[in-house]
Amino acid sequence: MIKGLYLGLSCFLLFLSHILIFRRFNIRRKFFAITVSFFCGILIYTIFFLVVPEDSLHGFIPVLILAFLNGTFLHFFFYYFYIHFIQLSDRSLATRIMVEIEKSSSGRLSLGQIKQAYNIDKKISDELEDMVILGRLVKESDVYKLTPKGKVHLAIFKAIRTYAKLRRS
Amino acid sequence: MEIIKGIFVAIFCSCLALALHLAINLFRKGRQVGEPAIIELMRQTKLALAIWVGAFVLFIYLFFIPPVSIVVLTQKISRWGQLPGYAYGIILYAALCFIYLTIYYVLDRSVSATLLEIIENSPEGKLSGKQIKEIYGVEKKYQSELNGMLEGSFTVEEAGFYSNSLKGRLYARIAWMIKIILKLGPGG
Numbered sequence: 001m002i003k004g005l006y007l008g009l010s011c012f013l014l015f016l017s018h019i020l021i022f023r024r025f026n027i028r029r030k031f032f033a034i035t036v037s038f039f040c041g042i043l044i045y046t047i048f049f050l051v052v053p054e055d056s057l058h059g060f061i062p063v064l065i066l067a068f069l070n071g072t073f074l075h076f077f078f079y080y081f082y083i084h085f086i087q088l089s090d091r092s093l094a095t096r097i098m099v100e101i102e103k104s105s106s107g108r109l110s111l112g113q114i115k116q117a118y119n120i121d122k123k124i125s126d127e128l129e130d131m132v133i134l135g136r137l138v139k140e141s142d143v144y145k146l147t148p149k150g151k152v153h154l155a156i157f158k159a160i161r162t163y164a165k166l167r168r169s
Numbered sequence: 170m171e172i173i174k175g176i177f178v179a180i181f182c183s184c185l186a187l188a189l190h191l192a193i194n195l196f197r198k199g200r201q202v203g204e205p206a207i208i209e210l211m212r213q214t215k216l217a218l219a220i221w222v223g224a225f226v227l228f229i230y231l232f233f234i235p236p237v238s239i240v241v242l243t244q245k246i247s248r249w250g251q252l253p254g255y256a257y258g259i260i261l262y263a264a265l266c267f268i269y270l271t272i273y274y275v276l277d278r279s280v281s282a283t284l285l286e287i288i289e290n291s292p293e294g295k296l297s298g299k300q301i302k303e304i305y306g307v308e309k310k311y312q313s314e315l316n317g318m319l320e321g322s323f324t325v326e327e328a329g330f331y332s333n334s335l336k337g338r339l340y341a342r343i344a345w346m347i348k349i350i351l352k353l354g355p356g357g
Contacts, residue, residue, distance in 0.1 A: 001172040001173060001254040001257060002172065002254070003251075003254055003258070004254035004255055004256075004257045004258025004259075004261070005172065005254075005257065005261060007258050008257070008258035008259065008260075008261035008262040008265070009261065009262075011258075011262050012261075012262050012265040012266060012269075015262075015266060015269075016269070031320070031321075034270070034273070038266055041262060041266070042259060042262070045258060045259065045262060046255075049251075049254075049255050049258065054251070063171050064171055066171075066172065067171035067172040067174065067175040067232075068175060068232060070172055070175050070176070070261075071174075071175030071176065071178055071179040071228065071232060072179070072225070072228070074175070074176060074179035074180070074183075074264075075179040075182055075183055075221070075224070075225060075228050076225075077264050077268070078180075078183035078186075078187070078221075079183070079186070079217060079218065079221040080268065080271075081267070082187060082190075082217065083213075083214055083217055083218075084271050085347065086210070086213060086214075086217075086347060086351065086353075087210065088344070089343075089344035089347045089353070090206070090210055090348065090353050091206075091210070093280070093310070093314045094314050094317060094318050094323070095340070095341070095344045096355070097314060097318065097324075097331075098318065098323060098324065098333055098341040098344070099341050099344055099345050099348075101324070101331060101332060101333050101337075101341070102333055102338060102341040102342060102345060103345070107332055107333070108327075108330040108331060108332035109330065109331055109332075110329050110330050110331070111311060111312075111315070111329070111331070114311065114315075114331065115311060120307045120310050120311060121302060121307050123280075124280070124284070124298075124301065124305060124307065125298060126205070126206050127280050127281050127284060128284060128298060128301065129205050130205055130206060130207035130281070131281055131284070131285070133205055133207055133208070134207065136281070136285065137285070137288070140295075142297050142298065143296065143297050144288055144295060144296060144297070144298065144301065145288070145294060145295040146285060146288055146294065150285055151289070153282070153285065154282065154285040154286060154289060157276060157279065157282040157285075157286075158282075158286065160276050161276060161277075161282075164276070166276060166277050
């Protein structure tokens with residue numbers, strides 16, 4: 001088990017190297033590249049799992065501490081997964097469109113029908129109001145302005161988006 | 170042995186926390202009409218966190234004083250050789266990648282970050298709701314979302330009509346169910 005744990009963690013660090021590839025090269029199909037990196041990681045993991053002897057990775061951290069940390073990670077990972085899924089179900093535009101298609105009697109909708117069922121214009125208004133509640137924006141007579149908190153939030157997003165050459169959605 | 174025990178205790182405690190959260194939601198009012206969308210989501214996040222932190226106390230207790238059933242199960246699985254270790258390594262790798270991808274998704278697709286950027290980039294550093302929508306391009310957003318769904322094979326297009334693929338249907342139904350159970354309303 002300890003070997004799998006260390007190798008899984010190492011392969012994840014290797015998987016992260018695609019960020020540097022995105023930075024160095026202009027990759028168009030980024031999600032495809034990430035998927036390929038993920039499966040390459042599993043392949044490398046399998047090779048190392050077969051090659052590395054079981055006992056070689058023992059002793060870095062006491063087993064009891066390692067098991068406790070791993071269990072703690074898993075416990076809070078389930079929370080993270082659950083909350084992320086709730087957020088995605090509730091906030092994602094794509095999810096809402098898919099639910100509207102699913103709810104329709106024929107199970108299919110044209111672009112015009114999607115626009116009738118789901119108003120993105122209202123979604124933008126709601127997003128702006130939410131950001132006022134969260135303290136990222138301030139609304140003064142129908143005009144929105146960034147707060148210091150909003151500026152920090154944006155600076156973090158912009159820095160990472162620029163570094164990884166991500167598009168503006 | 171210890172690691173397998175930790176995994177089982179974590180799964181048990183998380184299942185308990187999930188069941189408790191869903192049960193509590195049976196008695197909650199959910200999102201109120203006209204209420205800003207973020208409020209109920211914040212309540213749900215805080216409630217779930219409180220439950221999970223509570224369950225973590227149980228996790229600590231069961232980790233150090235495990236019940237006999239978990240000890241027996243752990244002993245059985247540890248006799249399977251290297252297979253559990255191999256499988257768990259992949260699960261851990263996938264879990265870490267999942268966390269990374271969710272952060273990537275937020276960075277890549279965040280509507281709020283883009284709206285903030287639009288306001289900041291304006292000459293006066295302030296815009297009305299109407300101006301923001303014009304710059305953002307609501308019309309283009311529909312098409313870009315649909316393109317993303319087609320690329321991810323969640324949706325298929327036939328003669329100008331969009332329908333969900335099997336993957337999309339499964340995902341939409343789970344999301345729809347979550348919205349009903351947690352009383353989130355249409356959302357979006």
